[in-house]
Structure formats: structure tokens, C-alpha cells
Amino acid sequence: MKMSVLTRADLDGIVGTVLIKQVEDIDAVRFSEPKFVQDGEVDVFENDILINLPYDTRCAMWFDHHIANVRPKAFSGAFKPAPSAARVVFDHYLPNFPQLNNYAQLVAAADKIDAAELTYAEVMEPTDYLLLSMTIDGKVHEDKSYWLKLVELLSSQSISDVMNEPEVFARCEQFKVENEVYKVLVKENSRVEKNVLITDLRHYDKVPNGNRYFIYAFQSATNLSLKIVNDQERPGMVAIGVGYNIFNKTANINVGELLKKYGGGGHRAVGSTRVKQEAADQVVSELLRFLVNS
Ligand SMILES: [Mn+2]
Structure with missing residues (x-):
């Protein structure tokens, strides 16, 4: 079959x-x-x-x-x-x-x-596989033919050839442009509550694609992050992501299990869920109560 x-x-x-x-x-x-x-x-x-x-x-x-x-x-x-x-x-x-x-x-x-076993230098200047990974945004369904192309390219070519393939190269360049916008946006919409870095992008209908590890480099005093964005695939829903700071892994909670209680899931160090817009504030405050001092 x-x-x-x-x-x-x-x-x-x-x-x-x-x-x-x-x-x-x-x-x-x-x-x-x-x-x-x-x-x-x-x-x-x-x-x-x-x-x-x-x-x-x-x-x-x-x-x-x-x-x-x-x-x-x-x-x-x-x-x-x-x-x-x-x-x-x-x-x-x-x-x-x-x-x-x-x-x-x-x-x-x-x-x-x-x-996310990444060094500071790799996060600041992503190349090769890491940069390639950042051009793949699962929310952008129109990119399906690009994802299928990557399957073909990675099956048969070296990473340097893949990175030089015209569409891949162009998408990496486009990512770098979007990432500059993203970096500013994230900085402007982030706050720290004790050990938790909270980034709330619900004011934006569409958030540019960007390097999600970048902000950790400037927030090594925080060991957890909480990110809130509008769900682009399901209007009226909000996506909530929680993760260990990859440069400060001192937290001691199981993020995936925690988010499972809110209909999501993930790994020990990173997870996400999606909740109704009107329920988001409540979920965020419950999560925060748990994350602060974890
Ligand atoms: Mn995986």
C-alpha cells in the first residue's frame, strides 16, 4: 500500500x-x-x-x-x-x-x-541548518511547495548547496529582513515579571517571522518565557507558548505537562497551547502564578 x-x-x-x-x-x-x-x-x-x-x-x-x-x-x-x-x-x-x-x-x-542546544554565537548569527529552520513557518500554509522542496533538497544535496539554491537563498534573505522588524516588535512588547519574560503580541494581527531565541540573549536573568500571540490559523483563538530560556535552564518544571492542563502539550522545556481569546487573560495569569519562582 x-x-x-x-x-x-x-x-x-x-x-x-x-x-x-x-x-x-x-x-x-x-x-x-x-x-x-x-x-x-x-x-x-x-x-x-x-x-x-x-x-x-x-x-x-x-x-x-x-x-x-x-x-x-x-x-x-x-x-x-x-x-x-x-x-x-x-x-x-x-x-x-x-x-x-x-x-x-x-x-x-x-x-x-x-x-534548542544552541550557543550564543549561533543565535546571534544563525547559519546553515539553523537559518534554514527559521525560514520554515508552519503557520504559512501557502509555503507547502517550499516545504516539499526542502524535503527533496535535503534528501540529495549538501547543506551548502541547499543554502545556495535560489529559492532557499532568497527566503533566508527575506527572513533576515523580517527578523529585524520582529526583533524591535518583541523588545517593545516584552516585560519581565521576576524570572519570567512575558512577550504579548496580541495587538498585532500578523507578527513577522523572526528568531525566537534572540530575546533570550538579553534576558539571561529570566529562566522562563511566556509568549502570547493571536492564532493566525484560527481567528478568535490565542496561541500561548512557554519555554525555558535556552541560555538559563535553571527552571524545574515540566512545561509540556503544564500546558496539557490547558489543552496543549510539548516537551519538558517547551510547549504551547491555543485558547479562546476571551479565556486568554485568565490562562495567562494562572500560568504566570505557576511560572514565577519556578
Ligand atoms: Mn520535534
């Missing part, structure tokens, strides 16, 4: 797709944000392989690494708390498909970026 991939449009989902295409007969790739799968709003078919997304009982196989995601007792595929879902796919198939070792460097990049 021809299989189909349903994944998240981020570097991890794209690398996972590169890998699965080497080992399974894939004839289509679709993308979704995790919350939509979690809420059962996405069609899932019996030949679907879900990667880097919550489990859905209708799927054929599931590969994931988000600890807050509900795991069924039995399923086909693999789950473990690895740095990336791509790593979960890689480790699952490698014993039978040693040729996957050609992608060892690509999977290492997915690990590093998905787990």
Missing part, C-alpha cells in the same frame, strides 16, 4: 520526512500544527504515517518524541523522549536500512535545533 506522511512543518518534521521516504513507499506529504491533530480537526487516514505530531488512532504508524503526548498501549512505529522526532525515525529504521547513515549529519542538526 502507498503510504502518506502527516507531519509538522518545522525542520524536525521535514527531516523525518526525508528519512521515511528512504524506507517506506510514500506518495504524499501533508502538514499540520500539533494542536489541530490533538483536537481531532485533521483528517487522518489508515495509510498515514504521523511524525512529530500527537497520536491519532486512525493512523498506520506514529513517530514522536513529545513527552506530553498521550501514548497508546500498542501502536506501529516508535516513541521515545529523543531530541527530535527525526531521531526516533532514524533509530527505528537504521538496523534494517544502514544507508540511512548518509543522513546522520542531517539528523544531528534536527536534534540540535529541535532541542
